[in-house]
Amino acid sequence: MKASIDHLALPFFDDTHRTLGRELADWAPLQQVDESDDRRACRQWVRLLGDGGWLRYCVPGSAGGALDKLDSRALVVLRETLAFHSPLADFAFAMQGLGSGAITLAGSPTQQAAYLPAVARGDKIAAFALSEPDAGSDAGAMTTRADPSDGGWALNGSKTWISNGDIADFYVTFAKTDTDAGTRGITAFIVDAGNPGLDSSEHIAVMAPHPLATLKFAHCQLAGDAQLGALNGGFKLAMQTLDIFRASVAAAALGMARRALFEAVRFSRERKMFGQTLADFQLTQAKIGEMAALIDAAALLTYRAAWLRDDSEARGAGKRITAEAAMAKMTATENAQRVIDMALQMHGGLGVKVGTKVESLYRDIRSLRIYEGATEVQQLIIGKAMLRS
Missing domain, CATH: 1.20.140.10 (Butyryl-CoA Dehydrogenase, subunit A, domain 3)
Structure with a gap:
């Protein structure tokens, strides 16, 4: 069974997207993944998607991507086709893009080189950590703080409903660096999974199983180069990524x-x-x-x-x-x-x-x-x- 690609004849798309859709529609039905364990299955899907070259559409060409820039129509073709066959495969693909998107938009050359090629190969699993127990739609209400410490930052607080929680290799995390400035006081950071002070062990079970967790930060020490983008520019960066x-x-x-x-x-x-x-x-x-x-x-x-x-x-x-x-x-x-x-x-x-x-x-x-x-x-x-x- 193959997903139909008839809609790719519409003028919104060009030949690059039509070829992509045709090749993915041939590839996706051949993949066999046991999804009874959602965390194991997501790791397997990331591996398959990386080996198949599909994750290269999550990053720009300068970092090993398939196209010069992130292309929204390519993402649409990929996600629609993957979701037709397996919503969990779509989830695994999407989180590679969302979790690394802020690094594509605002990362330094060093940050981009350290993370994006690995995302494209499926060697690193990405995550995006914005929501909190009392700050979902209202991002300005977040209470997770990043305070200057020893030439870097100390992160304290929690994030919840974090997709790829406890299987990700890194988390693009948003925290208050100016507690009185609302959304204008938020900064983004890259937090590696093995960083001391980060606990991602609290899993969240949901009606359609996929890996979710609560992240807890307790004096989580970050180097100065963990800051992603401009100081207090995190909310704008998050919104650009979500767009x-x-x-x-x-x-x-x-x-x-x-x-x-x-x-x-x-x-x-x-x-x-x-x-x-x-x-x-x-x-x-x-x-x-x-x-x-x-x-x-x-x-x-x-x-x-x-x-x-x-x-x-x-x-x-x-x-x-x-x-x-x-x-x-x-x-x-x-x-x-x-x-x-x-x-x-x-x-x-x-x-x-x-x-x-x-x-x-x-x-x-x-x-x-x-x-x-x-x-x-x-x-x-x-x-x-x-x-x-």
């Missing part, structure tokens, strides 16, 4: 929705009811039509956001596409939830049987409506942008 990858979250939702539609079509053609197939009923046809339209509507917003970001980069305009990315993320995740729910309903009792694909998709999609900005946050971003225009 690149937010459209790719929408793509992951698209991949899951397309898989749910595929499963619904296949099941409806095979399921016999009252002397005909489920697909022969008009109600089934109407539901499948609605599912297809929801997917295509979300896809157009997703591809637009990725294209706008890449076009701005190519022209050197530096325009942020925050509202467009928020529209894509909100619409794709919400629509995917509806599509997967309809596919599960169509399967009847089999839809809730543990181990069926639609059952696992139902669990997998739910978190996408929360992480990297909950739907309600995306609504606020879009609304504020409209009021400013």
Whole structure:
């Protein structure tokens, strides 16, 4: 079974993306990973993705990347295709990009050389540590502090809901360096996993298993060169990183929705009811039509956001596409939830049987409506942008 690449014929994409999509659609179904242990499976997926050359799209060409710059449309193609086959494979890929993205944007040449090529090979696993127990959507409320100490920094506090927690080799971590300045007092740091004073052993179990943990910093000593980017420029750096990858979250939702539609079509053609197939009923046809339209509507917003970001980069305009990315993320995740729910309903009792694909998709999609900005946050971003225009 291969993911369809028909959508790559749309003018948002060029031949580079079409070739990428075709090759990945051939590669992904051949990979066999036992995902019963999510931490072991993520390590295995990073290894496979690195060996396959796919992680090279997470870093720029100067650090061993496949393209000169991070390309949002390539990320969209990769995540949509991987999520169609395995949401955990998509997760492993995405975190390599998100966890190293700030180093790509603001890292010194030394920092980039130390981390990015290893990320591209799959030799180092990356993580992005922004959220805290009382500071999720409100990053300015974070309490983790970095104080000057012995020519470097002492980090104290905690981060939670950290993807790749306890399997990552390094964490791009955001901390207050000016406690009275809100979001303008946040700085980014690179914290290696073996650093004394870092405890990542508190795992978090969630409904769709993937590696999450709480990080605790107790007088965690960092050298001065662990600072990433400008002093007190961490919030802007975090938002720039999320802007690149937010459209790719929408793509992951698209991949899951397309898989749910595929499963619904296949099941409806095979399921016999009252002397005909489920697909022969008009109600089934109407539901499948609605599912297809929801997917295509979300896809157009997703591809637009990725294209706008890449076009701005190519022209050197530096325009942020925050509202467009928020529209894509909100619409794709919400629509995917509806599509997967309809596919599960169509399967009847089999839809809730543990181990069926639609059952696992139902669990997998739910978190996408929360992480990297909950739907309600995306609504606020879009609304504020409209009021400013």
